[in-house]
Amino acid sequence: MLLSLVALLATAAAAVARPADQTVFGVPAPPSPPHRRPSVELSSSRHDSHGSTFSPLLPPAIPLAVKSPYLNAWLSAGGDDGSKGYLAGSWARHWPVHYAGSQRDHRLSWAGLIRIDDEVFEFLGAPLSGALSFLGSDKVAQQTAFTYTATRSIFTFEAAGVEFNATFLSPVTPNDVVRQSLPFSYLVVDVNRHALENRTVSVYTDISGEWATGDSSIDITWTYKSEAGIGTHAVSRKKQLVFGEHAEQAEWGHAVYATALRKGVVAGSGSADKLRARFIRHGKLDGTHDVRYRRVDNDQPVFGFSVTLSEQEPAAIFTIGHVRDPYVNYVTPKGQVSLSGAWTTRWPHYVDALSAFQLSASRALLEAARFDATLREDARRVSGDAYAAIVELSTRQAFATFELTTGVGDDWKEDRDEVMAHLKEISSNGDMTTIDVVFPLHPILLYANPTLLAHLLEPLLRYTHSGLYPNRWPVHDLGTYPNATGYNRGDDEPMPVEEGGNMLWMSLAYFQLSGDVKWVEKHYDVLKQWTTFLAEDGLVPAEQLSTDDFAGTLANQTNLAMKAIVGIGAMAELAKGIGRWTDWVHYRAVAEAFATEWTKMAMTESGEGRHAKLSYQDEDSWGILYNLFGDRALNLKLFDQELYEEQAAFYQHKLERYGLPLDHRHRWAKTDWQMFAAASSTTRKGRDGFVDSLVDFLAAGKVDAPFPDLYETPTATFPGREGLDWPIYFIARPVVGGHFALLSLEAADAVNGVDPEERFRA
Known part of the structure; x- marks a missing residue:
């Protein structure tokens, strides 16, 4: 299944040249260029000055990990200060919040580097800026295409003669309440496996404590565990504030970052500059974990993985999420009742839920491709490609604004056989x-x-x-x-x-x-x-x-x-x-x-x-x-x-x-x-x-x-x-x-x- 996954991902961005009805491994492909009405100026076929295409258009902000109110990471694209649709060079952000004419920085550091032979390139965030410049590694992978569907944001890059994709997938499964309630998203980095015949390629990604709290001045703690077939970083606020927020982010629970355990995967945590420098120098981490718990903004601790790719396994798949228990506080005649996420009725512990999510990435992508194709076909039938571009951009945003939980019974206590949704x-x-x-x-x-x-x-x-x-x-x-x-x-x-x-x-x-x-x-x-x-x-x-x-x-x-x-x-x-x-x-x-x-x-x-x-x-x-x-x-x-x-x-x-x-x-x-x-x-x-x-x-x-x-x-x-x-x-x-x-x-x-x-x- 992994090879099918990789093949589908590898062809996603290239879909601009594919007939609309062509499929890959039986799965409908992402959209081909729209046959638009003359009055609509979609930008799918246009290159900007840096050489990337944007399909079906370049949106004001690009959804990355958008799955719940507290897992809501975007790449600002428009305006004077936006990234213009380029993944490298700009940090992800928890949906931007504006106050009194100024924009507060809700940065979510999410870094991505790729090492091809002895050259290192930045493709996600801005990890090579600042202190790492002394290493002489300031290269940026050239983005050649971007496309979005209802569930995916797909960036295609070229670096050192190697093409690769970074795909952000937030699954939408409306007919499965439990799976829809999972607060996780995928990042998949895949390389054309033919390029791996004679090239050495490894991928590095990390997240920071900014994913665990909106307050960078407080102390956080973290753990790393290898269990249930996955390696998991869990990062949390040291002093949990149950049912509390800061800057619209949850102040209880854990930010999690995981990948499947296999040959060539090494985890590590520590200072951002030191951990990233280690990958730049050696092409992999050494398994060292920093346990000096501290503030988010104190020698910025990050939590990452290095993954060596091969012809047999040419993709690195990461899961990012934010888990809480309980979820919401609900009023009843007998007082407040705490309700848990609906996913807890199938997986009582978040590691099991995370493992199930991580290890079903192939299934998730296939289902996402079918959902995307169906929505696009329906929207085009109703009002053409312009309408499809609107509803596709709206889908993840809409589904990420409500959460599915357990319900309340006639006795006004939590009933795990019932379901509620909260917006x-x-x-x-x-x-x-x-x-x-x-x-x-x-x-x-x-x-x-x-x-x-x-x-x-x-x-x-x-x-x-x-x-x-x-x-x-x-x-x-x-x-x-x-x-x-x-x-x-x-x-x-x-x-x-x-x-x-x-x-x-x-x-x-x-x-x-x-x-x-x-x-x-x-x-x-x-x-x-x-x-x-x-x-x-x-x-x-x-x-x-x-x-x-x-x-x-x-x-x-x-x-x-x-x-x-x-x-x-x-x-x-x-x-x-x-x-x-x-x-x-x-x-x-x-x-x-x-x-x-x-x-x-x-x-x-x-x-x-x-x-x-x-x-x-x-x-x-x-x-x-x-x-x-x-x-x-x-x-x-x-x-x-x-x-x-x-x-x-x-x-x-x-x-x-x-x-x-x-x-x-x-x-x-x-x-x-x-x-x-x-x-x-x-x-x-x-x-x-x-x-x-x-x-x-x-x-x-x-x-x-x-x-x-x-x-x-x-x-x-x-x-x-x-x-x-x-x-x-x-x-x-x-x-x-x-x-x-x-x-x-x-x-x-x-x-x-x-x-x-x-x-x-x-």
Whole structure:
């Protein structure tokens, strides 16, 4: 299997010349160059001044090890200070965090060197800078290509006449909860084995204590063990702060770095300069381990491996991760309950889980290649290569924002036979399982596996069933990650109509794709309670926040009222689905009556056509009516086709080069809501216009962080805020799951018996 793995990896970056349907060892290859629409400028076939290609485009930041909120390592690429897509010379970073206009350095030192005969080249990070320059080893491997898929980032290099690849794989296995919960990623360095016939090649990689804590001024400890077929470095904060964070990183648990034990593998730890110098001089480590425990920034300790390659074993495979136990702190009527990662139900000790992950690398790559090929094929069918480039870049980011854990039983104790999922609202404020962030995430789950959506709703629904939350509407969030402490006084951020509509919308979406009658019956009374609230307060919302809370409160929001109507209509369908006929008739009648009244109050005429206002009272206003997507995706048919056509036509007047502004008040654009609007379009041209402008934003290269979801349409930069001198940074967030709106619509139409050709005219 290893040779198959290596062959697949070795050909990944060369896929730019391969026909789209060609396979390697029966596995679909990574994408060939896109047959793009002329209006889209993808950069896959272009070389920059240094000679690398970037396929399907050069993103603002490149995912390296992106598997959980606490294993979230990226290579900044865009902006003035980004790497421009080159792996060598720049350090990985825990998703960048910005404060008051300056960027804090969340560096994650991850170094990679390759020794070919007697020459040493840098290919990962910047290990040859500074103190090692005295050795005369300052060579950098030439990067010739970069490509990304949904699960992989593949860099191809040439050094001393030898071609090799560095592949970063964060597996996405949505149909296997336990494997999806594993907090590990791979780095695979492989060399064309024919080059090893007459060349001596060895690979060195290491990580630093920065992976174990966000505070470089504290003491860390570490161990190295050889067991279960692998060698494992485990690095941790000396004083564990369970359920604590510093600079958004976990301050308990262990950062782990491992590889399989075989001939030619040597482990070592010690000062960064000394350990790397040893490899530069000798081509391998000597097995020495430094046990002088100290601060992260005191004579920087690193933890590495050297691997000698051969024709029989031409790849070095490393596993990187962050393991914790327990994972989260969950509120119940009997107090807080600690929940463990779902993977602990199969592998009680992390070394066993790590071993299983490391030794199944071949399987993981084959599965990843199939997942990648399927997603790319589906996305290209829906809206071409530009859309594929968007959803592929979104996949790892979205899946890494939530974690799967054990559940809670009826006795309010941990139940290891149950599953919960918990989301971190990365970068905006760290809230836990925020409903209006789960909401834009949910399209990717509908596409990948709707059961994951049920797992994310479970902690919210259980908290509501507990009776601890006093309000009639859903709680906004459950606390600050990883502490789901709840809001037993009802003092959470007030978004009553927003969250009520979101929960009912997502509940029906899950039910339509799963047919899970028992789930609906279990939660029916709570769902009905929220619907009653929306029937009383949803059509004319009082002044309040919507999910776009950065824009402030507003009374009589038309888009918010539409969400309430969609929510009530969703409840009618849920009632119908389990035979509650009286409720079905009642809520359907309410939703239809509200839709009629909404149309009278919300619509206006302007020189650019008839369209919805931002608020009922403001005739000169407008905004993206992204909640119309609910009527279409859930097949509710509450609003006339005329509304869809009017909105689609109006958007064309407002669409700018880098996207459609959120509303008339600012030039801010939201990537998720644009994709919701795209899925509500009536023509392929209108749909693809949203897709193309979003690709233009990515390709502009003005930002340097994981797929930002809020930006300025004239400049493709982070947005400012009126009256303040600091910008808003929404990066690495879960909401990129909303980019799957078009794919989730296709899935919903299939189960609802809707012909997709009816959705978009030519």
